[in-house]
Amino acid sequence: MSKKALMRIPLEKLMDLKIDYAFKQLFGSEKNKAITIVFLNAILKRTGRDTIKEVTFKNIEIGGEHDGDKQSRLDILVTTQDDHHINVEIQFTNKYDMIKRSLYYWAQIHNDQLESGISYIHLNPTITVNILNFNLFPKTDLFHTTFHLYEDEEKFRLDDQLELHFIEIPKLLKQWKAQLLNPWDDVLARWLLLLGIVDHRNGRVYEELYKELEEIAMGDEHLQNAFASWQEISVSPESLPAYRARLKQVLDDEAMVIEAKYREEAALVHGKELGSQETNIKTARNFLGMGIDIETVAKGTGLSLEEVKAIKEKMNLS
Known part of the structure; x- marks a missing residue:
């Protein structure tokens, strides 16, 4: 050639x-x-x-x-x-x-x-x-x-x-x-x-x-x-339309895979955050039941004072 x-x-x-x-x-x-x-x-x-x-x-x-x-x-x-x-x-x-x-x-x-x-x-x-x-x-x-x-x-x-x-x-x-x-x-x-x-x-x-x-x-x-x-x-001219259509489909498929992976990772992070929040609330209840003051419970669990107060009220603690 x-x-x-x-x-x-x-x-x-x-x-x-x-x-x-x-x-x-x-x-x-x-x-x-x-x-x-x-x-x-x-x-x-x-x-x-x-x-x-x-x-x-x-x-x-x-x-x-x-x-x-x-x-x-x-x-x-x-x-x-x-x-x-x-x-x-x-x-x-x-x-x-x-x-x-x-x-x-x-x-x-x-x-x-x-x-x-x-x-x-x-x-x-x-x-x-x-x-x-x-x-x-x-x-x-x-x-x-x-x-x-x-x-x-x-x-x-x-x-x-x-x-x-x-x-x-x-x-x-x-x-x-x-x-x-x-x-x-x-x-x-x-x-x-x-x-x-x-x-x-x-x-x-x-x-x-x-x-x-x-x-x-x-x-x-x-x-x-x-x-x-x-x-x-x-x-x-015979190949280009088919190629462009296939290229679009492949890139769209890849975008869907990436989006699905992102959503899965976001759900896992959200799940961990919810789990962590539930653990903090459970810990706060235990501390409050032991008579520990609200300020100390808030510092120890990372919850806000308002959140700890609300938990205490639901527990009917004076």
Whole structure:
């Protein structure tokens, strides 16, 4: 591809690739299959003979376990040339229990392999990849974590049927800002950082990151193709209305999650305040019953003199 393919559109016009619609347009289309294969090989660390060489895109309905859930086709579901099933989901907002949700999706996809009369021996590995626009594991700074089934004591792997990946974009960007990542040498880092360039949540674009990856793309044909396709879909009259509608929905959903969390925290604070007030009133009653004067009770409980007097009157104490 020529250098002309990297001619820029205004960066603010680029779609945020963390919005599932844009992500699927770039990585979930047949015409971009080569990009998808490189992307998956980078995430799964497949090299040499183990590389994914071919994928077949599949459509499957999963969801609806929560009110308001997408209940739509999975973001990206492919079958590789060796019949491994790989599901890639991108989540903009922490709406659900991502770990349990991921296990649920894995189980559904794995189960769908079995047809009537087929033996369990024919089950092939199922892999789920969760790309998250939020932090999930506070106990680690790793932006990419991988899970399998292991024996508790000796840590040997049970089998290869289950493989879960979690990628936390905020941790990725934090490491890039701290200059702890080198996308020139790290293929996975360059592909994941591509997703972090546009941040529509905060209304910003990391222009420095764009320029760095743009320069890297001059020597990386697949990344160069990704840039060209990204720009194409970002100005497509067919894609823009759907993207804008999905962006609005995602940001509205996130606002609802934040508001619900704020209300929950406010209710907890209010509950604690009410509990504290009830404790102070109970303590005041005990002190007054012991004959302690009103001024001392007020100082000891934090209640006002008027409140203590009212309590004393209700107790019919002289």
